[in-house]
Amino acid sequence: MSTEIKAPVFPESVAEGTVATWHKKPGEACSRDELIVDIETDKVVLEVVAPADGVIEEILKDEGDTVESGEVVGKFKAGAKGEAAEAPAKQEAPAKQEGAKDDGEPADAGSAAGTDSGSGVQSEAILSPAARKLAEENSVEPGSVQGSGKDGRVTKEDVQAHIDGGQSRQAAAPQAEAPKPSDLPGAGVPAGERAEKRVPMTRLRASIAKRLVNAQQSAAMLTTFNEVNMKPLMDLRKQYKDGFEKRHGIKLGFMSLFVKAATEALKRFPAVNASIDGNDMVYHGYQDIGVAVSSERGLVVPVLRDTDALGLADIEKKIVEYGTKAKNGKLGIEEMTGGTFTISNGGVFGSLLSTPILNPPQTAILGMHKIQERPMAVDGQVVILPMMYLALSYDHRMIDGKEAVQFLVAIKEMVEDPARILLDV
Numbered sequence: 530m531s532t533e534i535k536a537p538v539f540p541e542s543v544a545e546g547t548v549a550t551w552h553k554k555p556g557e558a559c560s561r562d563e564l565i566v567d568i569e570t571d572k573v574v575l576e577v578v579a580p581a582d583g584v585i586e587e588i589l590k591d592e593g594d595t596v597e598s599g600e601v602v603g604k605f606k607a608g609a610k611g612e613a614a615e616a617p618a619k620q621e622a623p624a625k626q627e628g629a630k631d632d633g634e635p636a637d638a639g640s641a642a643g644t645d646s647g648s649g650v651q652s653e654a655i656l657s658p659a660a661r662k663l664a665e666e667n668s669v670e671p672g673s674v675q676g677s678g679k680d681g682r683v684t685k686e687d688v689q690a691h692i693d694g695g696q697s698r699q700a701a702a703p704q705a706e707a708p709k710p711s712d713l714p715g716a717g718v719p720a721g722e723r724a725e726k727r728v729p730m731t732r733l734r735a736s737i738a739k740r741l742v743n744a745q746q747s748a749a750m751l752t753t754f755n756e757v758n759m760k761p762l763m764d765l766r767k768q769y770k771d772g773f774e775k776r777h778g779i780k781l782g783f784m785s786l787f788v789k790a791a792t793e794a795l796k797r798f799p800a801v802n803a804s805i806d807g808n809d810m811v812y813h814g815y816q817d818i819g820v821a822v823s824s825e826r827g828l829v830v831p832v833l834r835d836t837d838a839l840g841l842a843d844i845e846k847k848i849v850e851y852g853t854k855a856k857n858g859k860l861g862i863e864e865m866t867g868g869t870f871t872i873s874n875g876g877v878f879g880s881l882l883s884t885p886i887l888n889p890p891q892t893a894i895l896g897m898h899k900i901q902e903r904p905m906a907v908d909g910q911v912v913i914l915p916m917m918y919l920a921l922s923y924d925h926r927m928i929d930g931k932e933a934v935q936f937l938v939a940i941k942e943m944v945e946d947p948a949r950i951l952l953d954v
Contacts, residue, residue, distance in 0.1 A: 534603040583607040749925035777842035785844035790943040804890040819868035896920035
């Protein structure tokens with residue numbers, strides 16, 4: 530029996546998408562709920578899975594083709610056996626991983642699979658193809674996942690549950706890593722005589738480009754700078770990091786402290802927390818702060834909702850969750866829409882100073898940068914201190930220079946004296 534493979538129903542804010550990747554070929558066997566095609570929109574990648582065990586009968590929309598919401602992209606035949614055999618049912622136990630775990634301890638290869646009592650032979654985990662792919666993408670050892678499928682088979686849902694369950698126990702929020710040269714879009718250009726490689730721009734990259742150009746052309750954008758002594762914050766983190774991690778199951782990072790400082794500053798300067806809608810200025814009575822995250826597909830900005838009501842641990846856990854979802858392309862549109870203010874941390878890539886671009890319709894964005902020791906004059910003496918440049922880009926149509934400078938000074942004062950956040954001074 531043939532059934533239609535349709536593109537997902539897009540949200541109202543998404544007009545169309547592009548077929549990004551077909552994971553199965555016509556005639557190739559598929560398992561129920563196995564990923565068969567990715568549909569890329571200008572905001573997220575949507576996955577289409579197999580409705581049952583069977584085969585891809587026909588592909589109607591090739592990779593790169595534009596599709597509309599709910600449009601038929603192919604045909605699926607349930608119950609049929611494909612020409613291509615399924616991947617082996619058993620997943621070999623992986624070799625010992627290189628590197629170390631988040632907590633600095635060497636990776637334990639022995640945890641990749643359980644040990645059969647009495648024989649001393651390691652048992653092998655049974656994974657579905659979709660589960661195996663998800664496990665490999667997230668460096669999950671198959672033997673550490675409890676299978677709920679038939680005969681103990683590990684399903685994709687089992688792996689995702691294992692990943693989600695481990696987030697609260699992660700030693701630290703994921704730090705953005707600079708992409709390896711081999712991972713960059715231009716990688717693979719053959720060496721030789723003035724070689725070139727032409728790669729179509731993804732919908733997300735095109736959307737980012739359009740928004741950034743629009744922000745520069747439509748807003749009266751200015752940037753003001755300041756520098757902050759990070760030593761008090763670093764001393765605070767060093768003093769309480771062990772107790773914080775023991776109580777909350779996650780490490781205390783700098784981003785959560787900057788989010789809380791920004792929240793307090795936004796309450797004092799409502800114009801910085803406002804947005805422009807046509808000829809209207811919209812003042813928001815809440816603080817929804819977007820945190821810019823770099824992913825393989827481009828820059829995404831998931832939003833922390835109602836940060837005034839969140840504790841530091843809540844913020845850290847949410848950042849971990851968003852970081853993992855961004856890496857796996859799992860961020861939903863609802864998680865990236867809205868927001869009244871944005872924080873971007875280029876320091877994780879080594880940026881010493883930059884001028885961040887506004888994220889419309891927001892009227893301001895805070896840029897954090899690399900912490901670097903510099904000689905500073907303190908009470909007539911030269912002292913070496915860990916300093917960070919801060920940059921606040923703002924829309925001068927909405928925010929006056931005085932407000933922008935005072936807002937940035939308020940963040941500086943709270944970071945250099947964290948007690949001000951608690952005392953509201």
